[in-house]
Amino acid sequence: MCSFESLLLVLQANLDFMLFLSKPSEKIYTTIDLPASKSESNRVLIIEALAQWQYEQKRLALPKYSIQNISEARDTKILQNLLKSTALRLNVQDAGTTMRFLTAFCAVTNRKAILEGTERMHQRPIGILVEALQELGAEITYLGENGFPPLQIEGFRQKKNVISIRGDVSSQFISALLMIAPTLERGVQITLQNKVSSLPYIQMTLSLMKNFEVESEWNENTIIIQPQLYQMKDFAVEADWSAASYWYSVATLAKQAEIFLPYLKKNSLQGDSQIASIMEFFGVKTFYEKYGIRICKVSEPKVNFFEYDFSNQPDLAQTIVTLCVGKNITLIAKGVESLKIKETDRLQALQNEVRKFGFQFYEIAENTWRLEKAENIDFAKGVCIATYQDHRMAMAFAPLSYLCTLQVENPQVVEKSYPKFWQEWKKIN
Numbered sequence: 001m002c003s004f005e006s007l008l009l010v011l012q013a014n015l016d017f018m019l020f021l022s023k024p025s026e027k028i029y030t031t032i033d034l035p036a037s038k039s040e041s042n043r044v045l046i047i048e049a050l051a052q053w054q055y056e057q058k059r060l061a062l063p064k065y066s067i068q069n070i071s072e073a074r075d076t077k078i079l080q081n082l083l084k085s086t087a088l089r090l091n092v093q094d095a096g097t098t099m100r101f102l103t104a105f106c107a108v109t110n111r112k113a114i115l116e117g118t119e120r121m122h123q124r125p126i127g128i129l130v131e132a133l134q135e136l137g138a139e140i141t142y143l144g145e146n147g148f149p150p151l152q153i154e155g156f157r158q159k160k161n162v163i164s165i166r167g168d169v170s171s172q173f174i175s176a177l178l179m180i181a182p183t184l185e186r187g188v189q190i191t192l193q194n195k196v197s198s199l200p201y202i203q204m205t206l207s208l209m210k211n212f213e214v215e216s217e218w219n220e221n222t223i224i225i226q227p228q229l230y231q232m233k234d235f236a237v238e239a240d241w242s243a244a245s246y247w248y249s250v251a252t253l254a255k256q257a258e259i260f261l262p263y264l265k266k267n268s269l270q271g272d273s274q275i276a277s278i279m280e281f282f283g284v285k286t287f288y289e290k291y292g293i294r295i296c297k298v299s300e301p302k303v304n305f306f307e308y309d310f311s312n313q314p315d316l317a318q319t320i321v322t323l324c325v326g327k328n329i330t331l332i333a334k335g336v337e338s339l340k341i342k343e344t345d346r347l348q349a350l351q352n353e354v355r356k357f358g359f360q361f362y363e364i365a366e367n368t369w370r371l372e373k374a375e376n377i378d379f380a381k382g383v384c385i386a387t388y389q390d391h392r393m394a395m396a397f398a399p400l401s402y403l404c405t406l407q408v409e410n411p412q413v414v415e416k417s418y419p420k421f422w423q424e425w426k427k428i429n
């Protein structure tokens with residue numbers, strides 16, 4: 001079927017956009033372009049801005065370097081623009097890492113600013129990071145509700161260098177503190193309390209810092225970073241493994257699939273590269289090649305029951321939930337607590353949308369949810385998916401167009417992390 005027929009964007013009466021997706025091809029042999037990792041990009045941009053600030057303070061000139069393949073994700077573009085801006089009000093829109101990383105950056109570089117975002121951003125907690133920065137010596141005040149953006153940032157004078165921080169809410173708070181740590185006169189010793197979630201993102205932060213010559217010491221639950229100068233050098237951002245997960249899902253749902261995904265590598269800084277191992281259970285094998293990976297459907301799923309702890313890969317949860325709907329697999333999803341405070345309450349959003357396919361998704365114990373088929377639904381008229389201003393809702397549900405015609409509400413949400421997602425989607429029609 002031609003892409004114009006199958007991929008029709010219409011303007012609804014209520015001015016919301018709606019994308020109609022018909023069944024993609026059953027035989028897929030193609031190359032799909034991925035965005036560059038937004039997590040890596042946003043860290044590199046903050047490290048670069050901190051290095052520039054450090055060099056300015058010391059009246060030194062930064063050596064020449066080039067950063068290749070910065071992500072075209074909206075979250076990254078916003079960060080790039082705000083780092084260049086001299087305005088007082090800095091609007092991060094719905095970009096979580098941008099909000100958290102900029103809070104720490106503005107505080108320690110004495111960049112007076114009001115940091116604000118969308119309505120949802122003002123419901124996403126930031127108190128744990130703000131309190132840690134205040135303890136270190138930052139002057140930050142809440143302009144709305146305590147513990148949430150918008151924030152007013154006034155300045156910084158280091159008071160302490162030993163702090164403790166909860167690790168079970170968002171790793172982004174810890175990454176934000178780690179990146180500014182070497183710029184502080186007395187460095188920082190951070191003790192992580194409670195179970196640390198999204199751990200690979202903290203490891204990614206420290207690895208990237210090391211790449212720019214900043215050393216850290218991590219013993220048990222304490223990380224020590226001495227005052228050090230970031231050294232800028234050439235760096236190429238890898239493609240985004242979270243974005244790759246939607247194409248693994250497509251490979252599982254098609255009858256035959258071989259998809260080449262350029263610029264992904266085995267030894268990745270991204271914890272979501274774990275998708276390659278997860279997908280072995282679903283019959284998709286990953287081949288690591290010189291310029292990327294090739295994913296091939298080799299069998300139908302080897303399981304009809306799957307259990308996974310998403311604490312380390314929260315951004316893969318929606319991909320796996322929808323894939324289990326597509327393949328009628330019962331899923332026990334553990335470690336899903338943080339999903340409630342992302343772009344939307346992702347647990348609630350998933351519960352609402354999988355119901356449209358006859359599945360129930362419900363809490364069975366603290367932090368543990370079960371997905372299972374509850375009834376046979378007649379999809380003849382198609383299913384309309386709400387996306388809750390969450391890019392991952394749109395991208396995770398798209399592969400379910402193998403089951404029936406889908407209408408995806410507000411498909412432009414994908415711009416947050418993968419602006420070319422729908423353009424790439426045309427390749428499988």
Ligand SMILES: O=C(O)C1=C[C@@H](OP(=O)(O)O)[C@@H](O)[C@H](O)C1
Nearest residue numbers: 039097170171172198201314338
């Ligand atoms: O540091 C990062 O780049 C991210 C950390 C994770 O957030 P949490 O640490 O809040 O789970 C992840 O969900 C987000 O998409 C990106």
Ligand SMILES: C=C(OP(=O)(O)O)C(=O)O
Nearest residue numbers: 094095096097315342343
């Ligand atoms: C949670 C996400 O992003 P952020 O927290 O940076 O808004 C995401 O991309 O899934």
